[in-house]
Amino acid sequence: MKGANLKEYYRYKILSLLLGKYEASRSFQTGTPGKQRPQFAMARSPLAEDYFDEMDHRKREAIHAALDELASAGVVEVTWPRFQEGRRVEKVYLNFAAIPRAYEMAGMEPLEQRMERMRHMLAPLSNHPWEWVRRWWAEVDGALAARRTAGLDLDDGEGYENLVRVLLALPGLEDSVPERIFSQRVLGDSKAFEQGVKKRLLSLLKSHGPEEYETDAEYLDSVGLTDNPKMVLAAGPFIFRAGSAVFDAGGLSGGLGLAVQTVRAMEITNVAATWVLLVENLTSYHQVVQRFSLPVDEEGEGGRVQAAGLPAVLAVYTGGFPHRGVQLFLRRLQEYRENLAATARPPVYHWGDMDYGGIRIYEYIRRNFIPDLQPYLMDVDTYSRYLHAGIPFGDEYATRLRHLLDDDVYCTWRPLIQEMLKHRRWVEQEGITDFENPPAF
Numbered sequence: 001m002k003g004a005n006l007k008e009y010y011r012y013k014i015l016s017l018l019l020g021k022y023e024a025s026r027s028f029q030t031g032t033p034g035k036q037r038p039q040f041a042m043a044r045s046p047l048a049e050d051y052f053d054e055m056d057h058r059k060r061e062a063i064h065a066a067l068d069e070l071a072s073a074g075v076v077e078v079t080w081p082r083f084q085e086g087r088r089v090e091k092v093y094l095n096f097a098a099i100p101r102a103y104e105m106a107g108m109e110p111l112e113q114r115m116e117r118m119r120h121m122l123a124p125l126s127n128h129p130w131e132w133v134r135r136w137w138a139e140v141d142g143a144l145a146a147r148r149t150a151g152l153d154l155d156d157g158e159g160y161e162n163l164v165r166v167l168l169a170l171p172g173l174e175d176s177v178p179e180r181i182f183s184q185r186v187l188g189d190s191k192a193f194e195q196g197v198k199k200r201l202l203s204l205l206k207s208h209g210p211e212e213y214e215t216d217a218e219y220l221d222s223v224g225l226t227d228n229p230k231m232v233l234a235a236g237p238f239i240f241r242a243g244s245a246v247f248d249a250g251g252l253s254g255g256l257g258l259a260v261q262t263v264r265a266m267e268i269t270n271v272a273a274t275w276v277l278l279v280e281n282l283t284s285y286h287q288v289v290q291r292f293s294l295p296v297d298e299e300g301e302g303g304r305v306q307a308a309g310l311p312a313v314l315a316v317y318t319g320g321f322p323h324r325g326v327q328l329f330l331r332r333l334q335e336y337r338e339n340l341a342a343t344a345r346p347p348v349y350h351w352g353d354m355d356y357g358g359i360r361i362y363e364y365i366r367r368n369f370i371p372d373l374q375p376y377l378m379d380v381d382t383y384s385r386y387l388h389a390g391i392p393f394g395d396e397y398a399t400r401l402r403h404l405l406d407d408d409v410y411c412t413w414r415p416l417i418q419e420m421l422k423h424r425r426w427v428e429q430e431g432i433t434d435f436e437n438p439p440a441f
């Protein structure tokens with residue numbers, strides 16, 4: 001780098017350093033110059049290595065030339081140690097009155113202008129249909145109005161424009177949409193969401209969303225986005241109508257997979273199963289299907305029934321927190337149950353891991369879809385029998401469990417949670433093998 005170019009380089013470095021200190025100061029936040037000007041000591045600054053480089057004196061000369069230019073323009077004031085004026089810089093101060101000129105000479109946009117532009121960009125979210133989005137907008141807008149960055153990258157205007165477009169489009173999704181199709185539809189580029197918005201949206205969902213999930217996929221599914229369309233897996237004797245067609249799933253011993261569009265169009269008209277079991281994990285779901293959902297071969301009162309063996313169950317795979325298709329199926333199931341007399345409704349149980357996530361998944365389903373949901377093999381007795389196969393956890397996990405103890409929503413789980421905290425182990429569903437006996441009705 002030569003002559004004038006080297007001086008321009010250091011002029012920018014000096015101005016950006018001083019303006020950065022100004023933007024982080026109380027003087028900027030209040031809009032009123034304080035008693036102390038933005039400043040830096042050369043010996044402790046990022047420029048020190050170049051300034052004191054004894055092998056290349058051109059760097060110091062260029063820094064001096066840049067400082068002379070800035071001082072002549074009234075932008076900075078330079079102080080020197082006694083008897084070393086013009087030879088070794090001690091401190092550099094930014095003059096408050098010359099801050100607009102400093103931005104101009106640095107070729108930088110004032111932070112206040114970038115903040116106002118960001119406020120304008122995010123303003124459409126003030127009327128968003130989702131409360132948690134409006135709450136996030138209010139927090140961010142208030143911070144920007146108070147001249148705080150609120151953790152936003154003010155230099156990534158395009159990224160936040162795309163985030164706003166995504167947030168405005170999400171409430172209109174009826175079914176889960178593959179991310180790339182959504183990205184092409186909303187952003188005009190199939191990869192734009194993954195490359196520029198996905199990480200930011202996930203961070204927002206985790207910090208402000210209405211529910212805490214276990215995985216990124218569950219967070220995205222909660223707003224209607226998926227990597228690929230997901231099927232609803234169900235097995236057992238039930239009949240449903242879709243349009244003018246009627247389907248009897250009872251004869252399919254391995255169950256069936258239903259597309260979300262099918263579930264949206266369906267009406268469950270009969271459940272001949274003695275009980276319904278929602279299963280959190282896929283391996284356990286297949287085990288349940290093999291042991292309970294045996295083929296049927298005769299007609300009984302109310303529809304097809306299992307001929308022999310264990311009482312038939314309608315098994316539904318939830319996959320952790322249920323995705324939108326499963327949620328819709330649970331609504332259809334509950335609609336069917338609510339049309340029956342209370343005594344005629346098949347009871348619905350949920351079986352999941354005895355851990356922080358499993359308990360929360362159970363309560364999520366009970367709270368949102370099946371109010372009379374009951375736990376299956378998620379109790380102190382089962383925990384004690386399988387404690388030997390439990391998985392140890394540490395202090396951070398224990399803290400999360402204690403939060404559940406303090407929440408009245410989980411009051412019925414306190415005995416199990418206390419046992420888990422006592423032994424510092426959680427028990428995964430796949431390790432439980434004695435589930436041949438259904439609940440006593």
